[in-house]
Each structure stands twice: as C-alpha cells, then as structure tokens.
Amino acid sequence: MIEKSEIDLQKYTHDCDRIRFEISSAENRMRSDQNLYEQSLAKLNESDAAMAGLAEQIAAAGQSVRSSSAEVDRFVRSINELRDALKADESELAIAQNEFGKSEEPHEPDLTSLENLRANVATSRAVEVEARLGLRTLEERVAAIAQRASDLENAARNERESASKYIARREARARGAITAQSIADAAYEALIQIESS
Known part of the structure; x- marks a missing residue:
C-alpha cells in the first residue's frame, strides 16, 4: 500500500513538474x-x-x-489661332504679290505693306514654333506627373496589402495567445487538483 502510494506520489510529482513547465512555456509564448x-x-x-x-x-x-492639362488646352488654342492668322497673312501676301505682278506702269512700288506682311508671317511662325515647344514640354510634364501618380497609387496599394497582412498575423497571434492562456489555465487547475488530492 505504502509502495503504491509512493509510486503515485512520484507520478503526481512528475505530472506537476511537467505541468509547471507547460505553464511556463505557455506564459513565455503568450509574452512573445x-x-x-x-x-x-x-x-x-x-x-x-x-x-x-x-x-x-x-x-x-x-x-x-x-492644371497642366488646362495649360495644354490653352497652348493648343493659341497654336490654332496663330495658324489661322498665319494663313490669313500668307493669303494677303499672295494677293499683294499678285497685284504687284499685274502692275503695268513701271513705277517705284510701295513695299511697306509687303514687308509688314512678311514680318507678320515670320513672327507668327516663330510664335507657333515656341508654342509647340511649350506644348511638348507640358505634355512631358503631364506624362511625368501621371507616372508619379501611378507610382504613388501602387505604393499605397502595397502599403495597404502589407498592413492587411500585419493585421492578419496579429489576429492569428492573438488567437494563439488566447489558446495558450486557456491551456495554461486548464493546466493550472489540473495542478491544483493534483496537489489537493
């Protein structure tokens, strides 16, 4: 009888040590x-x-x-207006040259109007070239900004996905902690019952 009690006591002592170790491990996991x-x-x-x-x-x-798109639209309108003005000046220049060629009397022609038209045509062409260069620059700016916006959207999406993964891992860890605490509580209750028996 005594021998059996000693064996049972050793078994209970071993079980208590094992349960204490499991409780300690569960507490460590819970802290982690x-x-x-x-x-x-x-x-x-x-x-x-x-x-x-x-x-x-x-x-x-x-x-x-x-803002850049509005600026592009403004440049396009300016180019169209300059193109119309250039066509009108070229038409007037052609008429003036035609009238000059039809002149029958050999007199000294008044070239003031003709020179003015040529100057206007040259100015219109220079302004159109400048406007086209400005338009190209704005288009490049718009493309760069659009690419930047796309990069920012991708970065935000990646950040959201990363945050979602962190949340999922956090919830999984929280569930694990709850489970570990439940195991620890059950083991502690079992230990109390064993020690009181």
Whole structure:
C-alpha cells in the first residue's frame, strides 16, 4: 500500500513538474505573442501615417495634372489661332504679290505693306514654333506627373496589402495567445487538483 502510494506520489510529482513547465512555456509564448502584437500594432500605425501621406501626394499630383492639362488646352488654342492668322497673312501676301505682278506702269512700288506682311508671317511662325515647344514640354510634364501618380497609387496599394497582412498575423497571434492562456489555465487547475488530492 505504502509502495503504491509512493509510486503515485512520484507520478503526481512528475505530472506537476511537467505541468509547471507547460505553464511556463505557455506564459513565455503568450509574452512573445504580446510583443509581436504590439510591434504589429506600431507597424500598422506607421502604415496608416504613410498611406495618409501618399494620399496627400496623389491629390497634389492630380491637381498638377489638371492644371497642366488646362495649360495644354490653352497652348493648343493659341497654336490654332496663330495658324489661322498665319494663313490669313500668307493669303494677303499672295494677293499683294499678285497685284504687284499685274502692275503695268513701271513705277517705284510701295513695299511697306509687303514687308509688314512678311514680318507678320515670320513672327507668327516663330510664335507657333515656341508654342509647340511649350506644348511638348507640358505634355512631358503631364506624362511625368501621371507616372508619379501611378507610382504613388501602387505604393499605397502595397502599403495597404502589407498592413492587411500585419493585421492578419496579429489576429492569428492573438488567437494563439488566447489558446495558450486557456491551456495554461486548464493546466493550472489540473495542478491544483493534483496537489489537493
């Protein structure tokens, strides 16, 4: 009888030691999960701040695109107006040259109007070239801004995906911590019952 009691006591002692070790391990895992949870939460807060900053940059880029598009439209209208004026000047120049060629009396012609028309044509062409260069520059700016906006949107999407993954891992760790705590509680209750028996 005594021998059996000693064997049972050794078994209970062994079980108690094992349960104490399991409780200690569960508590360590729970502390580790809590640390990971806090790190994930801090990372999520950083991601939220980064996404807010990216949203502001995307809004600014969109405003720049709209402003540049309006500037492009203005240049296009200016080019069309200059082209119409150039055609009118060239037409007047052709008429003046034709009238000059039909002149029958050999007198000294008044070339003032003709020279003025030629000057206007040259000026119109120079302005058109400048406007086209400005338009090309604006188009390049719009393309660059659009690319920047696309890059910002991709960065924001990646940041959201990263934050979602952190949240999922955090929830999984939290569930693990709850499970570990439940195991620890059950083991502790079992230990109390064993020691009291």
